[in-house]
Amino acid sequence: MGKTQNAFFAYPSSKPTLSESIKIAIEELNKKESIFIQSWEQCKIGGKLIIFEICSTIDQSDIFMADLTGLNANVMFELGYAIAKNKRIWLIFDTSVMSCL
Secondary structure: OOOOEEEEEEOOOOOHHHHHHHHHHHHHHOOOOOEEEEEHHHOOOOOOOHHHHHHHHHHHOOEEEEEOOOOOHHHHHHHHHHHHOOOEEEEEOOOOOOOOO
16 A cells, blocks of 8 residues: 555635534545545644644645635635645635635
């Protein structure tokens, strides 16, 4: 079997039902031996600025995953950071959510 891929999943905290669905999906996917996904909520902050911990976690990840439903500014920054670090990108968008752009 190949190496387990590490992934970081960014999503906004402002949509509780969406974030709950993502957390459940992460839990289910982490049962597989081929991938380990960590969300921004699982970063160990411990008195540090959260952005430094998130960037460090993205640095250590093979894949960057993000939910772009609602175009959250923090998620967009993290996506740009992951692109600059040449990470593989996997994006999701909930088309059932109405958004004003």
